[in-house]
Amino acid sequence: MSSTDVVEEYIQDERDPSRSPSVPITGLMVQYYHVCKRELWFMANGIDIDRETTNIQRGTHVDETSYGTSRRSFMIDNRIQLDILDSGDVMEVKVSSALEKPARMQLLFYLWYLREIHDIDKDGVLAYPTERKRESVILDETSTKDVESTVRGVLDVVGRDSPPQLEKKPYCGTCLYQDLCWM
Template sequence: MPLTGTHIAYLHTCHRKLWLFANGIQMEHTSDIVAEGKLIADSTYLDRARKYTELAIEGIKIDFYDAKNKVVHEVKKSDKVEQAHFAQVKYYLAVLVRNGIDQPSAIIEYPKLKQREIIEWDNQYLADATLWELQVETIVKDESCPALVKKSICKSCSYYELCYVNE
């Protein structure tokens, strides 16, 4: 199974969400919150499509990649799950390095917050990526879905109704 940035982000957000997603139960298409995030990404930096390229490699898809400067641009709606955003982008950078791109970097942009985070390359990302791949594989190959762990972000999750149907 080729891993995507979504797998890595969900690994750092919720193992249950990761398992459901990886096992074909995808709820993002029903979520107004996900739709709003896509709208922000599609409407905020309109000149990006002309300046940068979309890059698909090893299962990941980077929407805005500045090949000249080796910079991944990632747009996010909110910083509520910032750790997951960082992990996703670090994973992208590790995949780029594994495929011969030297010293890539990334910018995570939060247009609604008027904030941006710069991620510089660190060799540790290669080891992190390998560990995360193993963790994802272990979780998604388990025959049973991980137990519900109540978190503050649950109410804004596209899987909320599925997870809390009996409550």
């Protein structure tokens, strides 16, 4: 089966209520794929981090207290949580722009998912309130290819019997999975 067929099959599975995708991809999975494929594998295989850590709570606090009156949250297909601004744009809020590509890809995945699965076209806004920074994100032909490549990659990583090879990254020291990788 070609990689294009994997994406098309995923779209068909998502669109048809009588089928369910073999891997229900979430925005967090897309983010993890672009941060660390091992982190994605651990999370997808039920090895989850402690959600009560300071960094996770800080991110949750920033998300919950920013743009509160100008956005509404929606849960789509019991796993995709979107924030929609009064303007109609989809918003993703992050504490820091340090991992900008993973955040952008997460938002692009949401835009792609809306378009491909639900026939809804939206633009996005990536916001870093603690940095007072916002940027527009648009799903175009190039970013569509990037998202579809990411979907293929997520499906590949999650389908493996063991985690991807260990790769030292600059942020490994702050990763909540570091004890699993560097014991």
